[in-house]
Amino acid sequence: MKSAWLAGTALILGLVWASAAFLRLDPAGLFAAGTLGAFGKFVGEFFPPDLSAPFLSQIAWGTLETLAISAVATLLAALGGIMIALPAAGRFGPLPQLASRFVLNALRSIPELVFAALMVLAAGLGPFAGTLALALHTTGVLGRLFAEALENAPSEPADALVNSGASRVSVFFYATLPGVLPQCVAYSLYRWEINIRMAAVLGFVGAGGLGQMLYVSLSLFHSPQACSVILAMLLIVMLVDEASALLRRSMA
């Protein structure tokens, strides 16, 4: 047992050393006096943050835009997710099930940022591209979760309505959906929380929100403004963390 831990540690150290060598990292250069000085100067430029009223109102606007992107994207994804989850849960036979699972997996494994870069091509620069990108990735995530919820939901309520002659659509709305809705809402809220954080950085590739503000101010060397944007992001992340912890505690 001890030797296994030892061998493992040695292997990891070797891997890390090899990786560092491959990257030609230069820790000495990084901590040399000159670099440290330059670094200090770089950091110093960010302070004090720009807290002028007009810029703060811009930040408030960017924050709202970020929240809107995440909310609309999560809503779109929830709708898209349930639509793909139905075939993915096997409601329309095996072939549609296979196809829709493939679609969900593809959407889920491509990161939001890649989608954002693509959507900037498809819809132009701005928050709409970010919304679409987030929605696409989240559709994959939520679709899979919804499909699992559908598969695990008891089928008796739906069977009973089928046996009283109800059509498939009305069975869905009267029995299937009420059964899975609470779970789907919980998943969507959880995903919204993640999406708020993501929406804040998607703008780096031109997809709107606070991210785009940060990118622009850094590109223009407006470091104090960049600092305020970063502080706003930090605030959002911490507030969302607190809010979701509070919500979870109150629901538990």
Place this chain on the structure above:
Amino acid sequence: MQVAAALAPAERDPARWARVAIVTLALLLLWPGIRLTEFNPAALVDPANLRVMGQFLGQFFPPALSQEFLLLVGRSTLETLAIANVGIALAFLVAFPLSIATTAVLSQSSLGPARDAGLRRAIRYPLRLFVILLRGIPELVWALLLVRAVGLGATAGVLALAITYGGMLAKVYAEIYESTGTRAARALMESGSGRVQAFFYGVLPSSMREMVSYTVYRWECAVRASVIMGFVGAGGLGQQLELSMRMLNGAEACTFLATFLLLVMLADAVSNFFRRALA
């Protein structure tokens, strides 16, 4: 029966106002949401956009597979993996001491009035705040900043991972100590051992497995993150993918994207394997 009596002349659903209110509220929230996101599906079918997108996606097949290009793909894949490895290693170096310093398990004052309790608290709380600062800013933001500080390339990615994941690991390690090692540490501290001794003899042995397991999981996330950080110039596969997307080179983008998906699947499998072996 009193059926007739039950048939009140004009029955109303008691939930109607609540429903109207919810729908109104939803619409009131949705409208600014749609305006703020500049929601405009027409942009998707705009001929100019369609042409660009069509051309780009049209080039996806066949993907670029020339030998020279595949060498580049291989090198940037290795670079991504190396960034994740070194990043996680540095993150561990950041997180380990921070987790010992900030965990509540090893708090002397929890045993009763301790000497210089005020001083201890004065050290612990700023450290906790520091941890929040590390992980509160997404790695992508750190990467964007560091690219400007140390230049394009892997170094920025490694440092960004070290910072954000250092904060995450520090927080989770501290939570692991609190969930597994409380009793043994308490016994040691009550018999007068110091914080660090109590940690190594009381807490670490029972927390080790879970810590390793979580670190492996974070490594898997780091692989994904190091690709994504490439998009802002922090080296590896992501930087190449972003470049080929910006050049609208669909064939190359397709190969990079496929490699990325493969890499993520692989990292997922490796991490699952190790975590199952540890469980």
Place this chain on the structure above:
Amino acid sequence: MTAAVALALKRLTVMREGERRALDGVVLSIRPGERVAVIGPSGAGKTTLLRVLATALRQTDGSVEILGTDPWALDAGARRRLRARIGLIHQAPPLPPRQRVVTAVLAGRLGSWPLWKALVSLAYPLDMAGARAELARLDLSDRLFDRCDRLSGGQAQRVGIARVLYQQPELILADEPVSALDPALANHTVGVLAAEAQARGVTLFASLHAVDLALAHFPRIVGLRDGRVAFDLPTEQIDAQRLDQLYSQEGYLPTQEGRPFEASRNRPLQSPLCK
């Protein structure tokens, strides 16, 4: 459209789990408007029989004719229309937990409502008076706007009955419809069900665990045992010997009170509840 027979089963056989015969050559014919109870020990095949009659389960062998047609010879649309004419009351009513009682009852008529009406009714219940009227028969009209998961087991069972009454089917099937109710309420509820069936001229076919309830409210009794019809007689002709034979495995006659059914061998049976 009234068929000469409401239900006609010929040599009905259903295999479950491979070789076991849940139903074995059941022959049964029920006229429109008849009220028939099926009794028998647990595992006799009562639920399977009801599921076949509700077209929820397809027989392995033999023929089924429900309301004049073979459900499995119909195309999907026609079968759906047939199902709208059959109401099945479940032992444990399958109601979505967060749905309101009014919606759960109105769902009974989804088979005859057009889709738009079904969808509008989800947002604003379209026939609250109708739902309340059916619930009132079962003394539940005050729970109209409660959520289904706030109901007791017995209340949920009665909501299930109200849904089927609201459906206005030509054939009501009931699978242990009052198993969760206390004896007095069970007696009352089966009475309501039987009276409604009679008043509407609807065929009623119910499985009951409690023999006394069957004897009290149904003119015709079918005894089912090991998937076969043990007897099929007017209630007056049921005597203690037949019942003893039917339930010989269980050792006693299940009744409302759960205590042995006391009856002398020589007199026709009288339920304690229908004195």
